[in-house]
Amino acid sequence: MQYGDSTTFWQSLRIQGRVIYALLMREIITRYGRKNIGFLWLFVEPLLLTAIITIMWGVMKANRISDLNIIAFTVTGYPLAMMWRNTSNKAIGSISANIALLYHRNVRVLDTIFTRMLLEVLGASIAQIVIMAILIIFNLIDMPADIFYMLVAWIMMSFFAMGLGLIICSIAQYIEPFGKIWGTLAFVMIPLSGAFFFVDSLPTDIQEYAKWIPMISGTEMFRKGYFGDSVITHENILFLFSCDLVMIFIGLVMVRKFSEGIEP
Template sequence: MQYGDQTSFKQSLAIQGRVINALLMREIITRYGRKNLGFLWLFVEPLLLTFFIVMMWKFLRADKVSTLNIIAFLMTGYPMAMMWRNASNRAIGSISANLSLLYHRNVRVLDTIFTRVLLEVAGASIAQILFMAVLVAIDWIPFPQDVLYMLIAWFLMAVFAFGLGLIICAIAQQIDFFGKIWGTLSFVLLPLSGAFFFVYNLPTQVQNMALWLPMIHGTEMFRHGYFGETVITYESIGFLIVSDLILLLIGLAMVRNFSKGVEPQ
């Protein structure tokens, strides 16, 4: 690569960074406002939801029916599932909410989708880190066995959330009613994501079917990083990576296809 090409690439990258940053700031202000907690709701909202679920399990004494720490089990499944679910739901309205900004030549349809998904992933990530840190500090859950493995699992599921968001947004753009029913469909997928069970505890035939779902591999991988060898998990990193790449390629192709017909208003 020649010097001129390097300079052009750096300028393009800088412009892209400014576009994403501007869209992020606009999205935060539009969604949460400038007053009171403002952008803090970005991670306070998922934090409170997870806190409510954990408290419910805690006071129902769910830990009495298993030797496994039930709160840790919940914390290693539910927040991750909510991340990709909320990201895909938010991706649906990303274009209509930013339609007027498409007049700017540097703002593309893909930028608006990426911004919304990034915001959801960031909020879920911050909430997960803070809540787990608090639970470890008050000795409700033990410290994770392999933090790096958990981070890799979270990153792969963030990529999954982006790919899924692209596809769902593209379908909703072509089929109006799909955007309205996806919330229900994603809610149905929530218990199938592995958030509330180990694959090991399923019947053998059901295990084989369940392992075709990429979300289960992410959850199993995250739990393996947390619990270590004290639990049996069936994740396949290779399968999850291939699934992420396929979703990304399909999603990018679908977005590119319908973007040509999107007119700024």
């Protein structure tokens, strides 16, 4: 690469960064500037679910059966599921909400989709850190056994969420009713993501099928990082990493294909 080519590359990269930053600020102001509860819901929803499950756990006296910290079990599973569900849901409406911005030369269809997905991932990440910090401070859960392993799992699931968002958004562009159906499908898929069970607790024959669901590998990996050797997990890191790459590649190709026909 020649010097001129390198200069052009960095200039383009800076322009792209400014575009993403501007779109991100616009999305934050539009979504949370006028509806403050929208931002708070990032924390309220997982905390509310955790409280409900904890109460049910106590009423059923399930602590006599298992000494597992149900609060820790909930906050290491449900927020992950919420991240990929919300990211894919928000990706669907990203183009229609920002169609007028495509008049700007440097704004592309992919930019509008990526900005919404990035905001969801960042919001979910902040909410997860804050919630776990609060629970640790009040001694409701213990410190994680391996924070780095949890971080790797979260990053891999973030890429999974973005890859899924690209694909779902593309399908919704070709099949408009699918955009409305996906919200229900994503909600139904949450119990299949491993958010409410360990793979090791399933029958042996079902475990083999469960290992082929990428969300389960991400959840098992995240919980392994938190609970450490006190639990038995069945994550497949290579499989999850491969799924991330394949889904992002397919999603980018699909977005590039349909974006050719998008006009402001």
